[in-house]
Amino acid sequence: MSQFGSAVEYALHSLLYLARAGDGAARSARDIAEFQELSVDYVAKLFTRMEKAGLVTSIEGLRGGFYLARPAEEISMLDVVDAVEGQKPLFECREVRTNCVLFDETAPAWSGRGVCGIHAVMLRADAAMRASLAQENLAQLSRHVANVVPKVHRQAANDWFQDRGAARGQGARNRG
Amino acid sequence: MSQFGSAVEYALHSLLYLARAGDGAARSARDIAEFQELSVDYVAKLFTRMEKAGLVTSIEGLRGGFYLARPAEEISMLDVVDAVEGQKPLFECREVRTNCVLFDETAPAWSGRGVCGIHAVMLRADAAMRASLAQENLAQLSRHVANVVPKVHRQAANDWFQDRGAARGQGARNRG
DNA sequence: ATAATCTCCGACTTATTTAATCGTAGTATT
DNA sequence: AATACTACGATTAAATAAGTCGGAGATTAT
Numbered sequence: 375m376s377q378f379g380s381a382v383e384y385a386l387h388s389l390l391y392l393a394r395a396g397d398g399a400a401r402s403a404r405d406i407a408e409f410q411e412l413s414v415d416y417v418a419k420l421f422t423r424m425e426k427a428g429l430v431t432s433i434e435g436l437r438g439g440f441y442l443a444r445p446a447e448e449i450s451m452l453d454v455v456d457a458v459e460g461q462k463p464l465f466e467c468r469e470v471r472t473n474c475v476l477f478d479e480t481a482p483a484w485s486g487r488g489v490c491g492i493h494a495v496m497l498r499a500d501a502a503m504r505a506s507l508a509q510e511n512l513a514q515l516s517r518h519v520a521n522v523v524p525k526v527h528r529q530a531a532n533d534w535f536q537d538r539g540a541a542r543g544q545g546a547r548n549r550g
Numbered sequence: 551m552s553q554f555g556s557a558v559e560y561a562l563h564s565l566l567y568l569a570r571a572g573d574g575a576a577r578s579a580r581d582i583a584e585f586q587e588l589s590v591d592y593v594a595k596l597f598t599r600m601e602k603a604g605l606v607t608s609i610e611g612l613r614g615g616f617y618l619a620r621p622a623e624e625i626s627m628l629d630v631v632d633a634v635e636g637q638k639p640l641f642e643c644r645e646v647r648t649n650c651v652l653f654d655e656t657a658p659a660w661s662g663r664g665v666c667g668i669h670a671v672m673l674r675a676d677a678a679m680r681a682s683l684a685q686e687n688l689a690q691l692s693r694h695v696a697n698v699v700p701k702v703h704r705q706a707a708n709d710w711f712q713d714r715g716a717a718r719g720q721g722a723r724n725r726g
Numbered sequence: 727a728t729a730a731t732c733t734c735c736g737a738c739t740t741a742t743t744t745a746a747t748c749g750t751a752g753t754a755t756t
Numbered sequence: 757a758a759t760a761c762t763a764c765g766a767t768t769a770a771a772t773a774a775g776t777c778g779g780a781g782a783t784t785a786t
Contacts, residue, residue, distance in 0.1 A: 377641070410646055438733050591746065
């Protein structure tokens, strides 16, 4: 297993489609999820979290969906991770240093003074990781992906979302 | 919750007692756990993992226990984390990029070529964190702690382990 | 205006992982 | 040879993550 869960992965992949939409057009969580063959409900939940974090804005209703709340350049990888994983720290100190068979009922003051040395080590590692994630943004990632994915497919994807949007509100009678 | 579990915390706190023992004397998992008021069985399991990773060496039998397999300077924080957490990566790529409603049964070759851009970002963050953990070792940590903990307490702790070791093999009849 | 369709959103269920425990096997000391 | 202690692997209990379900609200088409 890995430290980060699937939420981070799904969220970033999904955001890429908003970054590419570019013109500020909203795309629904349903479309984004189905295009990637992911659980619609789960992706929707991730978007909800990202909206609370201020990364995306939602539009309700028939032609609704999500769009980036700010330019892709200003959305860092760290922003996304924190949004969907909830800013969980690398390490949570349980203050083991205040547990000692030699202490009486109450631990002496010095045992809890300052930051635990082990905690400090982990805080530095955490900071290093976060700094790495903070210095990369969604726009960079989007450009990278654009260089790798064939132009034909990018166009086909765009068309798919376009068609999907156009079909909104037609009802089931036109499809079944 | 946090990324690292309690195992990392317990393991590092416990190793500090081995680093301080210094003279290569073995200390039992039981003593180390009870001194810190931690679960004896759980700490023992962590030591087992660390032994498999080659960080500590075990001695079985009545006067047995664990001691550092190499100088504390040569045991990095990363070594300990990997030993008890099992080298879990920061991110495990599920190759979402090969999932696409536009693809047929089999995804096209280009979709899985090279490293996924999102995965690459996470690999860099992972490397940053691991580099941070790798550059700090147990000896440094031990010195830091020694500067913070009163000398009186360090002596008392040493005595406790000493007494505990001396009492080995006396049986219950001398204690009850 | 009204009904239908689609959206977001929070509560719930299930599955996986972590933390801790229990029982067994083996070893050095007395 | 008996004993008291150790390490060690398998099992259980608690916590977390992943995914699901149903409802409330908004917008569009009729």
